[in-house]
Structures are given as structure tokens and as C-alpha cells.
Amino acid sequence: MDEKLSVRTAGKPIRCRAAVCRKAGERLEIEEVMVAPPSPREVRIRIVCTSLCQSDITFWKLEVPPSIFPRILGHEAVGVVESVGEDVDEVCEGDVVIPTFMSDCGECEDCKSTKSNLCSKLPFSVSPWMPRYNNSRFTDLNGDVLYHFLFVSSFSEYTVVDIAHVTKIDPSIPPNRACLLSCGVSTGVGAAWRTANVERGSTVAIFGLGAIGLAVAEGARLCGAARIIGIDVNPDKFEIGKQFGVTDFVNSRKCGDKSVSQIINEMTGEGADYCFECVGIASLVHEAFACCRKGWGKTVILGVDKPGAQVSFSSHDILHNGKILCGSLFGGLKPKFDLPVLLKRYMDKELELDKFVTHEVKFKDINKAFDLLIEGKSLRCVIWMDK
Numbered sequence: 001m002d003e004k005l006s007v008r009t010a011g012k013p014i015r016c017r018a019a020v021c022r023k024a025g026e027r028l029e030i031e032e033v034m035v036a037p038p039s040p041r042e043v044r045i046r047i048v049c050t051s052l053c054q055s056d057i058t059f060w061k062l063e064v065p066p067s068i069f070p071r072i073l074g075h076e077a078v079g080v081v082e083s084v085g086e087d088v089d090e091v092c093e094g095d096v097v098i099p100t101f102m103s104d105c106g107e108c109e110d111c112k113s114t115k116s117n118l119c120s121k122l123p124f125s126v127s128p129w130m131p132r133y134n135n136s137r138f139t140d141l142n143g144d145v146l147y148h149f150l151f152v153s154s155f156s157e158y159t160v161v162d163i164a165h166v167t168k169i170d171p172s173i174p175p176n177r178a179c180l181l182s183c184g185v186s187t188g189v190g191a192a193w194r195t196a197n198v199e200r201g202s203t204v205a206i207f208g209l210g211a212i213g214l215a216v217a218e219g220a221r222l223c224g225a226a227r228i229i230g231i232d233v234n235p236d237k238f239e240i241g242k243q244f245g246v247t248d249f250v251n252s253r254k255c256g257d258k259s260v261s262q263i264i265n266e267m268t269g270e271g272a273d274y275c276f277e278c279v280g281i282a283s284l285v286h287e288a289f290a291c292c293r294k295g296w297g298k299t300v301i302l303g304v305d306k307p308g309a310q311v312s313f314s315s316h317d318i319l320h321n322g323k324i325l326c327g328s329l330f331g332g333l334k335p336k337f338d339l340p341v342l343l344k345r346y347m348d349k350e351l352e353l354d355k356f357v358t359h360e361v362k363f364k365d366i367n368k369a370f371d372l373l374i375e376g377k378s379l380r381c382v383i384w385m386d387k
Contacts, residue, residue: 010083010093011037014044018138018156019366020146022070024063027367028155033072033146035158036137038085042130043166044137045079045097048175050154051357051380052076052369053184054210058304059126059149060370065307066126071147072138074154075101076182078175088163096171098182098339101150102330103131103164117194117334122164124329126150131162152182155366157385167335173343176360176382177353181339183330184380185356188215188278189342190331191300192223196274200224205264205272206246207288208279209237211356211379212302214244216276218352219331221245222345229272231260234376243355261290274298280305289313289325298324302331356380362387 014035019028038044056073059066081095091097103122110116118124122131128147129135137160138146138153153159169178180186188211192198204220206213209232217228221244230237230246238249248267252260265271271293277285280303292299313325333339345351359381361368369381 013037014082014158016157017363018072018146019074019363020070020140021060021073024067024069025061028073028370030364030366032141033156034139034141035156035160036139038083038088038137038160039130039133040086041088041132041163042085042160043088043091043097043163044082044084044158044160045099045166046082046158047077047079047154047156047385049179049382049384050074050077051179051182051382052373054212054373055150055183055304057370057373068128068147070140071128071149072153072156072159073149074156075099075150075152076179076184077152077154078169078179078182079154079159082158090163091166091168095168096175098167098169098178098335099152099154099159099161100165100167100182100330100335100339101152102333102335103151103162104167104334104336105164106336111334117330117332119164122162130160131164157363167339169340169343170347173347176357176384177346178343179382180353180356180380181342184211185215185218185353186333186339186342187302187328187331188212189219189222189351190333190338191276191302191328192216192219192274194332194338195326195328196276196298196300198223198225198274201226202273203227203229203268205229205231205275205288205291207231207260207275207277207284208303209234209241209246210278213276213278214241214356214379216278216302217241217244217246220274222350227268229264229267231264244352259287259290261287264291268293270294271297274300276300277303279303282309282311285311286313289317289323292323294321294323296322298326301325301327357382360384
């Protein structure tokens with residue numbers, strides 16, 4: 001970080017480029033915007049690189065609340081601290097940081113507990129505002145408000161993030177790998193590692209082999225799972241999945257007159273020890289639960305379904321089968337504690353991050369990243385802000 005730049009800009013608005021979404025489904029426009037200085041307990045960050053997540057696509061398309069426009073999307077990133085607001089002592093100018101949509105205030109009962117990663121002081125929501133002040137740090141050149149996204153808004157050369165959403169990392173870690181842990185890979189790996197606590201020698205079934213599902217496979221592999229069954233409609237995903245530890249594959253479009261859960265139960269005998277729903281479809285939650293082993297099986301929901309979607313189960317199934325069904329936000333990880341652990345495992349060549357990055361583009365080509373993900377051609381596309 002150029003210290004002279006920080007001295008020159010600290011406490012003042014910064015004019016920079018951002019990719020602004022002004023209407024659902026429309027291509028992003030690179031615009032000049034103004035980024036206000038950080039308020040108390042906030043940090044202004046120069047984004048080095050950002051990556052595109054399926055959640056960005058979901059909210060880019062969404063036309064109903066909590067959708068709101070114009071908005072600066074993006075929530076997977078790595079950046080350098082440009083300046084800090086009052087009462088910030090965790091980071092300083094020049095530190096390399098990962099912003100996350102999950103807060104980790106370190107003060108509330110949940111953050112102090114080992115049982116939860118759901119901060120109760122700054123709870124997760126799809127808010128268009130900064131979490132403490134319910135206002136925006138972005139305006140366009142006409143002075144009109146631009147809305148935030150998931151407390152990060154990384155599709156901008158500069159952004160402002162609450163300190164509870166910022167984790168300092170080792171600057172030697174390649175930014176185009178570290179940014180993956182800002183959301184998707186952490187969510188999948190964490191779901192296997194923290195939420196499910198997959199045991200060595202166990203059997204895992206993963207519904208959906210997108211980036212999240214493959215990250216679950218990677219997490220299950222690290223935990224020592226003996227069998228990892230991938231379920232997807234795309235047969236090409238099996239070869240890709242093998243790179244992340246997938247041992248078996250079920251094409252859900254070729255199950256004949258049987259359900260996917262019936263196939264999984266036949267393959268495993270008693271059902272999988274752990275099932276993960278990574279698509280966001282209520283019917284797949286039912287299928288995952290149906291092929292989860294009675295007695296101790298655990299089904300973890302990771303997929304983001306459409307607003308208002310519901311799942312229902314008979315009380316008989318819940319009472320008599322002894323299974324567990326739970327959700328997992330950010331893989332159950334506490335960002336400030338767990339992200340450095342995962343990054344160390346990457347540097348120690350245990351956690352595979354390189355295989356997730358299939359494309360890299362310049363900021364001006366951000367819409368190409370959208371096209372690649374929508375067409376199913378990429379897992380993660382890294383977007384460089386200054387290349």
C-alpha cells in the first residue's frame with residue numbers, strides 16, 4: 001500500500017470505478033462513483049481482486065425483495081486497508097484483509113461461544129446498508145445513493161466494510177486464492193469440517209457439484225471421508241469432482257423409475273452418514289434427508305432457495321429415524337479464527353484452492369465472468385481490479 005496515497009485520501013471521499021447494477025438482469029456498467037470515508041468501527045479497503053459467486057448471480061437476477069437497485073454487488077474479495085475509522089485497532093493502513101458477509105464481532109454471546117458463528121450483535125441479512133448505521137458509503141456522480149450488498153460490495157475499486165466483517169491475513173498469500181475463502185470455498189469446506197464434523201471413514205453424499213458442492217467434497221476429503229458421492233444433472237461434473245475427492249457419481253436424470261435417494265440408499269446399504277444439499281431446491285432437501293442414515297445421519301442445507309420456499313417433513317420421519325437436519329451459513333466458520341487456519345492449510349499444501357480458479361479477467365471484463373458462470377463454464381472466475 002502506498003502510504004502517501006493513504007495520507008492523501010484518509011478522511012476524504014475517494015472517486016473510483018465500480019461495476020454498478022442498475023436493473024435486475026442487466027449487464028453491469030463500469031461507472032465513476034464516490035466512496036465516503038469510514039465511520040467509527042469501519043474500514044475502507046482498496047480491492048485487489050474479487051471473485052464471482054452464484055449468490056451474486058442470484059441477486060443480480062432477483063426482481064423482488066430483498067432485491068434493490070442500483071447496487072454494487074460482489075462479496076468475495078481480498079484487499080488492502082486504505083484507511084480506518086475511529087475505534088478500529090484490529091487493522092491499520094496497509095494490512096491485507098479478507099472481507100466477509102458474516103460478521104464476527106467477538107463481543108456477543110454467539111461470537112464468544114464455540115457453538116455458533118451467527119453473530120447476534122450484527123446479524124446476517126441481505127441489507128442494502130452498512131450494518132451499524134443503516135446508510136450507504138456509495139453515491140454516483142449525481143449524488144444519488146448506491147446500495148451495498150452483503151456488507152461487502154467488492155465490485156468497486158474501493159469499498160467500506162465494518163471491522164466485524166474484516167479478517168487480517170498473511171500478505172504473502174496469493175490474493176487470487178485467498179479471495180475464494182471470502183464466501184464459497186469457506187462455506188463448503190466449513191460445512192464438512194465445522195457444521196457436520198465429518199468423521200474419518202464416513203460416507204458423504206453431495207447434491208449439486210457446483211463450486212459449493214465441490215468445496216464440500218474438498219472439506220470431506222480433508223476430514224478423511226472414505227466415500228464421497230456426488231449427485232448432479234451434468235455428467236461432466238464427475239470428472240471434475242474426482243479432482244476434489246468425489247469417488248462415486250449419480251446422474252439424477254438417469255435414475256429410471258427410482259428416486260435419487262433410493263439409488264443412494266442402495267449404493268450405501270443404510271444411507272450416507274452425511275448429506276449436503278448445495279443447490280437450493282426444496283425437493284432436494286427431501287431427497288438428501290431421505291438417504292441420510294437413520295440413527296446418526298446428518299443433512300446439511302447450504303443451497304439458497306427462492307424467497308418464501310418451504311420444506312416440510314412428517315413428524316413420524318423426524319421422531320422415528322433419529323436424523324439431524326440443519327442449515328449452515330458460511331460453513332459454520334468464525335471468520336477471524338477459522339480463515340487463517342484454512343489459509344495455513346492452503347500454504348501447507350493440504351487445502352486445494354488452485355483447482356477452483358478456472359478463469360481470470362480484468363475488471364473491465366466483469367460481464368464476461370457473469371457469462372462464464374451462467375453458462376456453466378467456470379467454477380470461480382477471479383476479477384483483477386488493476387490488471
